[in-house]
Amino acid sequence: MAEQTDTAPDGSALGQGAHQGPRHVAIIMDGNGRWAQSRGRPRLFGHHAGAKRVREIVECCPSLGIKYLTIFAFSTENWKRTQVEVAGLMSLFRRYISKEMKALAAKNVRVRFIGDRVRLDAKLIQLMDQLETETAQNDGTHLTIALNYGGRDEVARATKRLAQDVAAGKLSPDDVDEETLPKYLDTHVLPDPDLVIRTSGEARISNFLLWQSAYAEYEFIDTLWPDFTAEELGRLCRQYGTRDRRFGAVKT
Ligand code: FPP
Numbered sequence: 540m541a542e543q544t545d546t547a548p549d550g551s552a553l554g555q556g557a558h559q560g561p562r563h564v565a566i567i568m569d570g571n572g573r574w575a576q577s578r579g580r581p582r583l584f585g586h587h588a589g590a591k592r593v594r595e596i597v598e599c600c601p602s603l604g605i606k607y608l609t610i611f612a613f614s615t616e617n618w619k620r621t622q623v624e625v626a627g628l629m630s631l632f633r634r635y636i637s638k639e640m641k642a643l644a645a646k647n648v649r650v651r652f653i654g655d656r657v658r659l660d661a662k663l664i665q666l667m668d669q670l671e672t673e674t675a676q677n678d679g680t681h682l683t684i685a686l687n688y689g690g691r692d693e694v695a696r697a698t699k700r701l702a703q704d705v706a707a708g709k710l711s712p713d714d715v716d717e718e719t720l721p722k723y724l725d726t727h728v729l730p731d732p733d734l735v736i737r738t739s740g741e742a743r744i745s746n747f748l749l750w751q752s753a754y755a756e757y758e759f760i761d762t763l764w765p766d767f768t769a770e771e772l773g774r775l776c777r778q779y780g781t782r783d784r785r786f787g788a789v790k791t
Contacts, residue, residue: 560776561733563607565755566596567747570739570763583627588765590635597648599769600680603776607681607729609653611747615689618658629663632686636666640673647679653725654688655696683729690749697723726751734779736772738764754786 568589575585593610600608613628620628643650652667659667667686701723704710710719721727731751735744735758742759744752758775760767783790 559780560604561756561779562605563609563730563732563734564600564605564772564776565609565611565732565735565748565752567611567735567737567745568593568764568767569737569741571765573739574763574765582624583631585765586628586631590631592765592767593635594639594642595769596767596772597643597680597682598646599772603769603773605680605776607683607732609683609685609726609729609732609748611685611688611745613654613686613688614746615655615687615692616746629660633663633666636663636670640670643670643682644673644677647677648674649677649679649681650674651681651683651728652686653683653693654686655692656687658687681729683726685747688725689746691746693725694750697725721750724750731755733784734758734775736760736775738762738767754784756782756784 571585571589572582573585574588575582578584596610597608600606612632617628618625650670652671656664656667697720701710701715701720705712705715726748729751731753732748732755735748735752735755737744737757737759738761740759740761744757748755756779758778760771760775762771
């Protein structure tokens with residue numbers, strides 16, 4: 540029988556949030572390509588429409604009680620797309636950051652990026668740093684953008700740094716446990732996601748937040764990302780509130 544505990548892995552009281560909305564929502568924004576193709580337009584047209592959708596979703600978070608929003612913008616596997624699409628996406632990220640910087644700062648959004656920056660171009664990295672710095676004092680919605688992110692890559696990079704600390708004598712192998720390892724992950728300052736949503740009808744997690752989503756609730760919905768609305772997010776949040784999260788324990 541599973542052992543009963545009073546707290547969830549994220550430290551929140553077990554059962555307390557049974558009928559509350561999710562505090563941390565993570566979204567796999569899928570379906571931009573199909574949305575564009577169904578309109579006879581190039582895939583990048585869909586990515587531009589998807590980028591516009593991000594603003595509405597970020598803005599509705601406070602009213603839905605979502606404190607943390609994490610979005611999957613570009614995966615470590617997305618480099619396999621055509622050079623035209625990859626270059627178009629990188630240009631879109633640069634433009635999005637430049638264009639949205641002021642509005643995000645003014646709306647009290649704190650932006651962070653997760654993922655490996657090594658393959659990203661210098662201009663994009665500079666804009667990412669600037670956006671993180673400009674919003675560092677904000678305490679409203681915490682928006683995390685996963686860019687060149689892969690869950691396995693993140694765990695491998697974390698393990699490498701952890702091994703370096705062990706080799707340097709800063710950490711004992713006996714101290715490596717479920718509390719220590721996440722401190723080396725890109726997400727170390729964030730709580731685990733409560734709800735992971737994937738749009739566009741695919742029911743897989745594609746290497747997104749593998750460690751962090753161990754106890755998340757999942758929603759796989761048919762809507763293509765450029766059609767996803769604040770209303771639909773609200774519906775999913777309310778649905779989440781009806782779920783019974785036990786974190787492996789037995790309800791008394
Ligand atoms: C998946 O759709 C989407 C992506 C790989 C890119 C996500 C990017 C955005 C939503 C736009 C910009 C985001 C920010 C933060 C500015 P897909 O191309 O795999 O669609 P498909 O499955 O229909 O082909």
